Amino acid sequence: MTQLHTVVFPVAGRGTRLLPITKSVPKELLPVYDKPVLQFAVEEALDAGAKRLIFVTHASKTAIPNYLKPDNALKAALDGGGKTELLRALDDVSLDNTVEVIFVEQDSPLGLGHAVLLSAPHVTGSAFGVILPDDVILGTPCLTEMAAGYPGGHMIAAMKVSADDVSKYGIFDAVADGDQHQIFRANGLVEKPDSETAPSQLAAVGRYILDICVFDALRTLAPGAGGEYQLTDAIAADVGRVELNGFAFSGSRYDCGNHAGLLQAANARAAQVGQALVAE
């Protein structure tokens, strides 16, 4: 299995689809039943063996570094008050000192490609992971499954979507049925195509293992869909240089960038921890 030393988390977005709460609370800290969205992403990176976590964030989102840093005073207070259960909840999310946490600021919303490029000075090794925390995946840790089957080059988690939904995703130019655990070769990737021109119904989901050559493509990238620098376009530009594979993951993915997705994820998480409170 490939050891992923570094994982990048783009978390600078404003989360406008979740207003009004995101006026003051970063979307990454909204709860999925018992833990914030970001916690699932961090745990997935650690499960894949990551030792360096890079958060590309915005200066206004101070709650994110506050969440990630240790709070020894709170720990001591819980300990002193004999609150063992609560102390355990805090310990469960504490990063041990073998894990390095780096924050990089993205001042302007110039796109996912721009966010990933900002992490370049801190990335070591020949490949690194990217997790988009909005895409919460429950079940088998997705990045770990990907690292286990990683053949080199660029690899992205994939799932089949309806024809109506292709315009919401990066879409693979590939022929595959999207069966779980399938690794399929792609000839390209297109960001948010319309349903008439989409090369397939195989969508990219927010888990990437990227060869570091992607930074060269990102440095010379022109703005793409929505006028933003798209990670998808840099990956597509590398096709022919390194292989591009999709990986049909086995967990369940929830789009926690919108209210309905957050609610579905919370329900699924509650069931996972044995607390099925809300009927589907």
Ligand code: G1P
């Ligand atoms: C991003 C990527 C897109 C991918 C999607 C997965 O889009 O640009 O290629 O399919 O995440 O969630 P966003 O949802 O940030 O617009």
